[in-house]
Amino acid sequence: xxxxxxxxxxxxxxxxxxxxxxxxxxxxxxxxxxxxxxxxxxxxxxxxxxxxxxxxxxxxxxxxxxxxxxxxxxxxxxxxxxxxxxxxxxxxxxxxxxxxxxxxxxxxxxxxxxxxxxxxxxxxxxxxxxxxxxxxxxxxxxxxxxxxxxxxxxxxxxxxxxxx
Amino acid sequence: xxxxxxxxxxxxxxxxxxxxxxxxxxxxxxxxxxxxxxxxxxxxxxxxxxxxxxxxxxxxxxxxxxxxxxxxxxxxxxxxxxxxxxxxxxxxxxxxxxxxxxxxxxxxxxxxxxxxxxxxxxxxxxxxxxxxxxxxxxxxxxxxxxxxxxxxxxxxxxxxxxxxxxxxxxxxxxxxxxxxxxxxxxxxxxxxxxxxxxxxxxx
Numbered sequence: 001x002x003x004x005x006x007x008x009x010x011x012x013x014x015x016x017x018x019x020x021x022x023x024x025x026x027x028x029x030x031x032x033x034x035x036x037x038x039x040x041x042x043x044x045x046x047x048x049x050x051x052x053x054x055x056x057x058x059x060x061x062x063x064x065x066x067x068x069x070x071x072x073x074x075x076x077x078x079x080x081x082x083x084x085x086x087x088x089x090x091x092x093x094x095x096x097x098x099x100x101x102x103x104x105x106x107x108x109x110x111x112x113x114x115x116x117x118x119x120x121x122x123x124x125x126x127x128x129x130x131x132x133x134x135x136x137x138x139x140x141x142x143x144x145x146x147x148x149x150x151x152x153x154x155x156x157x158x159x160x161x162x163x164x
Numbered sequence: 165x166x167x168x169x170x171x172x173x174x175x176x177x178x179x180x181x182x183x184x185x186x187x188x189x190x191x192x193x194x195x196x197x198x199x200x201x202x203x204x205x206x207x208x209x210x211x212x213x214x215x216x217x218x219x220x221x222x223x224x225x226x227x228x229x230x231x232x233x234x235x236x237x238x239x240x241x242x243x244x245x246x247x248x249x250x251x252x253x254x255x256x257x258x259x260x261x262x263x264x265x266x267x268x269x270x271x272x273x274x275x276x277x278x279x280x281x282x283x284x285x286x287x288x289x290x291x292x293x294x295x296x297x298x299x300x301x302x303x304x305x306x307x308x309x310x311x312x313x314x315x316x317x318x319x320x321x322x323x324x325x326x327x328x329x330x331x332x333x334x335x336x337x338x339x340x341x342x343x344x345x346x347x348x349x350x351x352x353x354x355x356x357x358x359x360x361x362x363x364x365x366x367x
Contacts, residue, residue: 114358
């Protein structure tokens with residue numbers, strides 16, 4: 001029964017973060033919802049195997065990121081205009097200005113390379129670098145340089161839209 | 165990096181609605197790409213491993229007696245070949261089961277790359293070899309069985325059998341093989357692209 005509570009807690013705590021990660025990756029709200037749902041199905045299926053060797057957040061983000069990347073096996077996703085519509089639908093209370101900024105941010109993220117999208121989504125979520133390195137399976141040093149480049153790229157793209 | 169901090173503020177100000185599916189609903193779901201692949205391999209393995217049971221029964225326990233030991237040998241081969249294929253499919257199923265969704269990205273991508281490279285080798289060699297061996301076994305079986313038929317009977321049995329096998333191998337089989345190879349190459353290409361993105365030494 002404790003396991004059930006754990007899963008429910010994980011689901012409640014991490015669903016918004018996972019959905020944002022999937023949104024950053026796909027640029028499409030409906031697809032992001034599907035991927036978030038698939039992520040939590042896998043979390044449920046693998047929860048018994050979680051040995052506590054890493055933080056539960058690291059473990060869960062690995063599942064989310066791998067689920068997103070596995071999605072590429074059948075199709076290569078490109079930024080879509082659908083994001084504008086779908087994403088707007090799920091914004092609950094933001095002002096019109098913030099809504100526009102969020103949509104634009106997602107549009108910019110979707111122009112990055114696939115793995116870069118996932119890494120930067122984790123950075124935007126304030127995930128510690130050491131944890132991101134553990135999620136990705138790359139060295140801290142390589143990750144730091146990578147993040148620096150992705151940040152630069154993202155702000156450049158955002159600048160091109162004349163928003164900053 | 166003030167600009168980036170602004171972007172981070174925007175990102176963190178989002179309000180995400182709670183999930184429109186409950187955790188109870190999720191637990192009933194047993195789907196996903198990997199699960200479908202696993203199920204396909206498991207089902208075909210079970211079917212192939214059960215096939216020999218029926219064939220051995222027909223050949224040795226049903227009361228049918230053959231004159232030639234070659235025919236009994238053929239029956240054993242007809243039973244054995246699907247059984248071996250079933251074991252191969254079972255090992256493919258186990259391979260899939262070992263792919264760890266909770267592994268670090270780089271490792272997980274490698275696991276899928278190895279699996280798809282293995283699948284590519286399998287469809288290139290395993291399919292044709294299975295087809296040839298099984299038909300070879302049937303050819304041995306037909307030597308005695310067709311002896312009981314008239315010429316017309318032989319023609320009626322053999323022509324549709326040979327025609328179907330040639331069509332299945334050279335038309336359907338080749339077409340599927342090409343399609344499957346292209347699909348696997350595209351998947352492997354995607355995985356390699358992701359791996360390169362991740363491994364790229366940053367300057």
